[in-house]
Amino acid sequence: MEIHDREVMRKITLVLFSFLMMACSQLIDQPKNLVPKDTMSELLADFAINEQLNMVVENTNLDNATRYTLQQKKIKGNDFVESYKYYTATGDIEKIIDNAQDIVLNKDPKAKIYIEKKLKENKNLPAFAR
Structure with missing residues (x-):
């Protein structure tokens, strides 16, 4: 993989992880x-x-x-x-x-x-x- 492809994959992974974290925090009430x-x-x-x-x-x-x-x-x-x-x-x-x-x-x-x-x-x- 080229460096650019790795950066794109890393950003996509980060965005997906962020969505997952937001979803988890909304699933449980304080x-x-x-x-x-x-x-x-x-x-x-x-x-x-x-x-x-x-x-x-x-x-x-x-x-x-x-x-x-x-x-x-x-x-x-x-x-x-x-x-x-x-x-x-x-x-x-x-x-x-x-x-x-x-x-x-x-x-x-x-x-x-x-x-x-x-x-x-x-x-x-x-x-x-x-």
Whole structure:
């Protein structure tokens, strides 16, 4: 394929993807108790930290840790789930997850080195994740 053909295909793909994203965002209504994006990032960061704690301390009850985290932020479990679905449908979840990763890295800067090492080791991840 020539460079021009690739550019045209890329633009067509981008337009189709944009239409798909708009269609998805219209298929799901905004939840009544939508959790703000920054709070979603904080929750996801806390959930990730809890998950790591479970690997270090055996018999940690992740359900209790999740409930406690939600309770601290005064968020109902159903509101979190509905907000997560909404942000996934609108395409905002990727930025929320990126912000959650930044929160984790700010809490533990050594984690960045560990994450980069694991990403290099895992050949199954898509190129954009590495």
